[in-house]
Amino acid sequence: MNAEIISVGTELVLGQVVNTNVPLLAKTLAKLDIAAPYQVTIKDERQQIEDAIEAAWRRADLIFVCGGLGPTADDVTLKSTAAALNTSLTTDQKHWQWIKQVFKRRQIKLLNENIQQARYLTGGQPLANPAGLALGSWYSTDGRVVVVLPGPPAEFKAMLEKSVEPRLVATFGSGQRIASRTMNFLGRPESTLMEEIGEATKKFSQVTVTSYVQPSRIQVRLTVPDLSASKAERVLGATADAILKVDRQYFFGFGDNCSLVNQVVSLLKKQGKTITGAESLTGGMFQSTICSVPGASNVFNGGFVTYAAGAKEKLLGIAPEVIDQHGVVSAETARAMAEKSREKLDADFGLAFTGVAGPDALEGQVAGTVWLGLAIRGQQTQTKLLHLAEYSGRQEIRNLSVQYGLQMIYQQLRE
Amino acid sequence: MNAEIISVGTELVLGQVVNTNVPLLAKTLAKLDIAAPYQVTIKDERQQIEDAIEAAWRRADLIFVCGGLGPTADDVTLKSTAAALNTSLTTDQKHWQWIKQVFKRRQIKLLNENIQQARYLTGGQPLANPAGLALGSWYSTDGRVVVVLPGPPAEFKAMLEKSVEPRLVATFGSGQRIASRTMNFLGRPESTLMEEIGEATKKFSQVTVTSYVQPSRIQVRLTVPDLSASKAERVLGATADAILKVDRQYFFGFGDNCSLVNQVVSLLKKQGKTITGAESLTGGMFQSTICSVPGASNVFNGGFVTYAAGAKEKLLGIAPEVIDQHGVVSAETARAMAEKSREKLDADFGLAFTGVAGPDALEGQVAGTVWLGLAIRGQQTQTKLLHLAEYSGRQEIRNLSVQYGLQMIYQQLRE
Numbered sequence: 001m002n003a004e005i006i007s008v009g010t011e012l013v014l015g016q017v018v019n020t021n022v023p024l025l026a027k028t029l030a031k032l033d034i035a036a037p038y039q040v041t042i043k044d045e046r047q048q049i050e051d052a053i054e055a056a057w058r059r060a061d062l063i064f065v066c067g068g069l070g071p072t073a074d075d076v077t078l079k080s081t082a083a084a085l086n087t088s089l090t091t092d093q094k095h096w097q098w099i100k101q102v103f104k105r106r107q108i109k110l111l112n113e114n115i116q117q118a119r120y121l122t123g124g125q126p127l128a129n130p131a132g133l134a135l136g137s138w139y140s141t142d143g144r145v146v147v148v149l150p151g152p153p154a155e156f157k158a159m160l161e162k163s164v165e166p167r168l169v170a171t172f173g174s175g176q177r178i179a180s181r182t183m184n185f186l187g188r189p190e191s192t193l194m195e196e197i198g199e200a201t202k203k204f205s206q207v208t209v210t211s212y213v214q215p216s217r218i219q220v221r222l223t224v225p226d227l228s229a230s231k232a233e234r235v236l237g238a239t240a241d242a243i244l245k246v247d248r249q250y251f252f253g254f255g256d257n258c259s260l261v262n263q264v265v266s267l268l269k270k271q272g273k274t275i276t277g278a279e280s281l282t283g284g285m286f287q288s289t290i291c292s293v294p295g296a297s298n299v300f301n302g303g304f305v306t307y308a309a310g311a312k313e314k315l316l317g318i319a320p321e322v323i324d325q326h327g328v329v330s331a332e333t334a335r336a337m338a339e340k341s342r343e344k345l346d347a348d349f350g351l352a353f354t355g356v357a358g359p360d361a362l363e364g365q366v367a368g369t370v371w372l373g374l375a376i377r378g379q380q381t382q383t384k385l386l387h388l389a390e391y392s393g394r395q396e397i398r399n400l401s402v403q404y405g406l407q408m409i410y411q412q413l414r415e
Numbered sequence: 416m417n418a419e420i421i422s423v424g425t426e427l428v429l430g431q432v433v434n435t436n437v438p439l440l441a442k443t444l445a446k447l448d449i450a451a452p453y454q455v456t457i458k459d460e461r462q463q464i465e466d467a468i469e470a471a472w473r474r475a476d477l478i479f480v481c482g483g484l485g486p487t488a489d490d491v492t493l494k495s496t497a498a499a500l501n502t503s504l505t506t507d508q509k510h511w512q513w514i515k516q517v518f519k520r521r522q523i524k525l526l527n528e529n530i531q532q533a534r535y536l537t538g539g540q541p542l543a544n545p546a547g548l549a550l551g552s553w554y555s556t557d558g559r560v561v562v563v564l565p566g567p568p569a570e571f572k573a574m575l576e577k578s579v580e581p582r583l584v585a586t587f588g589s590g591q592r593i594a595s596r597t598m599n600f601l602g603r604p605e606s607t608l609m610e611e612i613g614e615a616t617k618k619f620s621q622v623t624v625t626s627y628v629q630p631s632r633i634q635v636r637l638t639v640p641d642l643s644a645s646k647a648e649r650v651l652g653a654t655a656d657a658i659l660k661v662d663r664q665y666f667f668g669f670g671d672n673c674s675l676v677n678q679v680v681s682l683l684k685k686q687g688k689t690i691t692g693a694e695s696l697t698g699g700m701f702q703s704t705i706c707s708v709p710g711a712s713n714v715f716n717g718g719f720v721t722y723a724a725g726a727k728e729k730l731l732g733i734a735p736e737v738i739d740q741h742g743v744v745s746a747e748t749a750r751a752m753a754e755k756s757r758e759k760l761d762a763d764f765g766l767a768f769t770g771v772a773g774p775d776a777l778e779g780q781v782a783g784t785v786w787l788g789l790a791i792r793g794q795q796t797q798t799k800l801l802h803l804a805e806y807s808g809r810q811e812i813r814n815l816s817v818q819y820g821l822q823m824i825y826q827q828l829r830e
Contacts, residue, residue, distance in 0.1 A: 013452060015441025018433060022456070026430030037428060037463065041437075041454035048452065191486045191526045211487065212426050213567070277720075283706025284699025287720045291698025292810060294774055302726025304719065305692075305702045311717025311760065345726065359709055387521045391546060395707060396569065 003036040004060035006052045008068040008077050010043045021156045044068050049080035061144050067151030069134035071113040089119040092126050131158040179232035180223040184258050185250040200246045204239045216403045260406040261289050267413040268299035273348040276303040278341035280354040286402045304341050316340035327363045329355050331383040334373030342375040350375040351405050357394045366390050370401045374408045418451040419475035421467045423482040423492050425458045436571045459483050464495035476559050482566030484549035486528040504534040507541045546573040594647035595638040599673050600665040605633055615661045619654045631818045675821040676704050682828040683714040688763040691718040693756035695769040701817045719756050731755035742778045744770050746798040749788030757790040765790040766820050772809045785816045789823045
């Protein structure tokens, strides 16, 4: 079954607001196994709305018309939808009484136009609005369903969850069983990773593998349709195992919302360990990222931002010869920063970042050249050289440095 | 003239990501007086892409096809666009050589598929990608223009600004003459600010005043249409002056891209002054924000992240009695942190942050309670108490703390 989503709003068309309603609706539909392969955004204009509904009518069984249910003159969605469907509007008298009471209680002047918000498509059913004034509409005809929803995100979300989703399930069922698992990777180019994964999962012909590149990770989604729950879990588990045999070193966790920093803080907490840092090009971003996790105080007491060479010497006590001989951007400087920070705060791990954020080169090294150092209590210090894409820009280079630093600790902690 | 925007991406259709490219493009077009009344989102599927381009062909003079330019098998945008336009693809040999060099330098295995990212529509021109690998395409035929752009937001934005917008201006002109000025404010509720501004600008009837709330500022835009350039500048200047008479203390600069941190770093540089910091709840975010500005090394050498009380004593040498007597979240602790950090690095300014990021309360103080301290060479230390909305969440509380801290320095520097 196909749905089509029509978003109505001049502010959307002009780019003044980002449309967060459509992703929310599309996710709800995907969960119910309803595809919405065609999504349109148009202005608050009667003819355009009518045309869009008629075009959708030819393509889809389920049509959503979202936005433009306010009381002002430019809110023409409901009228235009009624015209396209050859029906009229009915006033929900009980709801209209309620709107009048709300205005009285809030001491706001009621306008005649507000009655529009108590109307719905004649022949259909009104949808309650748990977070605002305007009713929605649910309208069935000729084997098709048209749903009209309000535009403000809080109202849209509330009506979707409370009124629309239950009706969709009741009307179309909860969809075929699709099971999926998301795996997160860092440090492998997408094309290489997908080639390796393709090779490793060749024999799992029921599993669809897709990838999605985000700024600080590649998400790989494994999907199986048409299997019983226990069988699906077994197949997904075996597929994931086959992938981990090849790409474990880049893998950092399952789940759509998994992040390296959450993994690291949670492992540190579990193992009763603490961390500190000394940051040059990242300038505090690593420590700030650690502190973004609630409960970071269990694993992090504090640390150093040593941007200039002088601060590396003054705050950490690094011998000037180390920097003079090897340069600021060097394994030796990263090692010294990591070790000194760890010692000074008596932490289990000390992580150091030194490199070239750009746009200019430094000591003859191009932007994107970064040394990481990881000092570990009772073990040898590790260093790692990154060549990040210089064209990706200063913030991206700093951000990726933090992510690769977190990965170094993660790999150590999960051993 | 009408444009149509086609977004391609299965992850968009499934609602897995929010589309921020389209609003950006729509805003650019609106500035040039080009309408984009019809915007479509479809899957990475050859037939759907071809159909969408053909439908757009009937409605629009300028067609944008965005996303799906990666090297993997599901990236079919360029091929499908070529098919819809009855053309083929040309490889930009110079760009292909460059891609090969990038992979070599970064020690990543190059795949045959990567050559796709060096291709563009035959008969058109390649568009440089300042932030990634894949070329875009600009293709003119039969009085229509088709533009193909990459999906990753950083690449999309960079290509739009550097390559597409200048070509649009050159091809279609810069639209009608509208003069505008943007003013940036922090620290006043939008409704209060706009009420004061409305009162102050009453007599400038030609000027339209609109406001736009962003996470770390309120942008107020003054617009005058249909005036000569010099007259427009005069009217906008007089209006801005009238606003500054009332709201100067919340104002921090003109321009759409103005940010407090850029203002602060630029004023510090101009005045030959340096800054450091000691951060508790912000955990390095203030210093990292300073380091986000290229050339920060002129004004910042390093500083301290003192998350736990112990680190405040150990790294800064704050007397335990200060914290014991007044608590971690207090004017006295903020003052001591600011002064000690400034002294230790011999900087002109030392800025300290201590407070409750939440979600839990601390020392009986609710999330959002934050003390800032600003130590100034040769002057009295200033402290400031913030009550940020606890419901706004941990990251927003930390981020706003940084912005209010920057505002304290800004107000000091612009005196």
